[in-house]
Amino acid sequence: MTDCVVELRDVSKIYKMGEINVKALDNVSLKINKGEFVSIMGPSGSGKSTMMHIIGALDLPSKGETLINGNKLSNLSEDDLATLRGKNIGFVFQEFNLITTLTAFENVRLPILFQEDELKEEYNKRCEDLLKEVGLGDRINHRPTELSGGQQQRVAIARSLANNPEILLADEPTGALDSKSSKEIMNVLKNLNKKGKTVIIITHDKNVAKESKRQIFLKDGKVLTDKKM
Amino acid sequence: MINIFNFVLKNLKRRKLRSWLTIIGIIIGVFAIVSLMSLSQGLKTSINEQFGKMGANKITIESKYTTFGAETEIGLGQEDIRNLEKISDLEFVSGEVNANIKTEFNGEINFITSKGYNTENFERILEQDNFKLLKGNFFENNKSKQVIIGYDFYNEKDLFDKKININDKLEINNEKYTVIGILEDTGSSTTNTLMYFPIETLIDITESSENSVDSIIAIVKQGKDIEIVSKKIEQKLEIKRGEKDFTVSTPIDKAKDREEILNTVSIVVIGIAAISLLVGGIGIMNSMYTSVLERRKEIGVLKAIGAKRKDILKIFLLEAGLIGIVGGAIGTFLGFLVSILVKIISSYFEIDLFVSINIEIIILAIGFSFIIGLISGYLPANQASRQEAVDSLREE
Structure with missing residues (x-):
């Protein structure tokens, strides 16, 4: 129990599209343990994104229960969910989603602003260290527009680590990158996993999935296969 | 950061x-x-x-009817002034006459706004407006053919081409009036271009009756409540005149x-x-x-x-x-x-x-x-x- 950081219990997610109900997730149960490197795969429409939103506490299931670190999410208010996301889950998006007006450093610093005692000096040091860790020690004061795609994604990874979460949730992290940058990003993620972070990647790219230690394949909102490599 | x-x-x-x-x-x-x-x-x-500047203890009494300087019984006059002088709360009372006087000096003619007051308290009346004599003297009596002029006549050439000084003579209605005093600069061109006369002199010049001062000003003694005194004035005048054909106003009212x-x-x-x-x-x-x-x-x-x-x-x-x-x-x-x-x-x-x-x-x-x-x-x-x-x- 202590090892399980994410648990889905009989989770279904139903969207209303006009008259018809679409089941994006259909009675899915799974457990992800601390330190795992998981890729969630599947064709478009298989429920990958919905699963990411539910694991990331951005959305609650229509049926079933999500547990993060053993805490049931259905009991939490919207603000509690936001706090939980900020502390426990680092998001990495396909399109990086950095704030273009802020420098690399400020982007990494941003998540801490929404936590308590957000102005502590020691956080600045941590943010700098994180940027060094992803290999951008010399780009701290650059704006996103002055950085390559791969560099931007590394800033985004550093940002996701700002509050030192145990889970890293990456949605097609290499989807907008060339193969060289993709490799770099995957190396960064692998290294983080080695250091003990739980990494969950949503992807449709088999080469990316290959790097992970566990592959979950979704189809029509159901888990088709769940293999440890 | x-x-x-x-x-x-x-x-x-x-x-x-x-x-x-x-x-x-x-x-x-x-x-x-x-x-x-x-x-x-x-x-x-x-x-x-x-x-x-106007003085906080000045009460102004005006007739409800405009008299235009004509011979009339309804205007305020010397009798009213004498009645008001009996009120012990008042320091003094004076009539006020306003007129626009055709004045000749050095062959040049101008119409000058003029004021006439009782001469006994002329200095105190000027003090009410914070005006002071720059040079010269005050009037001898209420009928003397003398004039006190504003600072601009003495200092500037706007009105008359020639500057006016003490003892110069102004000609009004073919009679000579001696400049006896000059006022200090008041800072305002309106008050700097006034002429002052003894009240009866000005009434004579305007050829109106003795009973037609434009207003009466009454100065309240220090420490007396101006509102109460103005009520007293109102009652006294109403009894004497038989009707309330006048208004009594204090600076507070006007403000x-x-x-x-x-x-x-x-x-x-x-x-x-x-x-x-x-x-x-x-x-x-x-x-x-x-x-x-x-x-x-x-x-x-x-x-x-x-x-x-x-x-x-x-x-x-x-x-x-x-x-x-x-x-x-x-x-x-x-x-x-x-x-x-x-x-x-x-x-x-x-x-x-x-x-x-x-x-x-x-x-x-x-x-x-x-x-x-x-x-x-x-x-x-x-x-x-x-x-x-x-x-x-x-x-x-």
Whole structure:
């Protein structure tokens, strides 16, 4: 129990599209343990994104229960969910989603602003260290527009680590990158996993999935296969 | 270093043009209000100051009927003055006659505004208006053919080409009147171009009856309540004259009247200016709604990385408030600048305007525009804070 950081219990997610109900997730149960490197795969429409939103506490299931670190999410208010996301889950998006007006450093610093005692000096040091860790020690004061795609994604990874979460949730992290940058990003993620972070990647790219230690394949909102490599 | 304020500032800079256009909307409104407020407050100050100069213990009694200097029984006259002199609360009483006198000096003719008072207390009457004799003497008696002139006759050549001095003779109705005194500079061209006569002399010049002074001024003794004394005057005169065909007014009454008129004018004018501030507020709202729409994705990301509803609300409210503050500050500055400009321009036309620049107006204007920003920004900010993170992220 202590090892399980994410648990889905009989989770279904139903969207209303006009008259018809679409089941994006259909009675899915799974457990992800601390330190795992998981890729969630599947064709478009298989429920990958919905699963990411539910694991990331951005959305609650229509049926079933999500547990993060053993805490049931259905009991939490919207603000509690936001706090939980900020502390426990680092998001990495396909399109990086950095704030273009802020420098690399400020982007990494941003998540801490929404936590308590957000102005502590020691956080600045941590943010700098994180940027060094992803290999951008010399780009701290650059704006996103002055950085390559791969560099931007590394800033985004550093940002996701700002509050030192145990889970890293990456949605097609290499989807907008060339193969060289993709490799770099995957190396960064692998290294983080080695250091003990739980990494969950949503992807449709088999080469990316290959790097992970566990592959979950979704189809029509159901888990088709769940293999440890 | 980054904090929420810094972040907000950068957001505004990102849409520089739109931010400034929105700010201009506020600037115009605040500018209008501040310039009008400082001018109208200045006007109030200068009027009050003039009243201060006029003396706070002067009661003015006027006939309800205009007499036009004609032979008439209904005007106020020397008998009324003698009756009022019996009131012990009064220091002294004097008649006042006003006339425009055709005056000749050195072959040149001008019409001069003139005032006649009882000569016994002439010096005290001048003191009431803060006027003093620069040189010369006061009148010998109520009938002497003497005149005291304002400073401009002595110092400037505007009225008569030749400057007038003590012992010069002015010719009025083919009779000579000796300049016996010259008043100090009062600072106002209106009072600097007055002539003063003994009351009966002026009545003679205007060929009106003894019983037709234009008004009676009564100076209340120190320490006496002017309102109570003015009631006494009213009762006494009514008994003596048999009817209340006159008005008794104190400086307080007059100040009240003028202030009421001024207040009404200010309220109307500032009300109109406030409409432009309202339009400015709608501008902020419009700009913020657009911003919320544009930044749906950003809001989603912020929520994903841990921003709570109140964090998003704070960010957007601060942006709107900041637009208000910047607009308010610039508008206040411009408002004062323009009122000072108006003062300078009007001083060229010899109009003495006070411009009141006080900290209250500054705090009020900037604080008010901040609040307008917050109010206008509330609905958009609220919409932003209620946005579901998952909805905005799905729009990729």
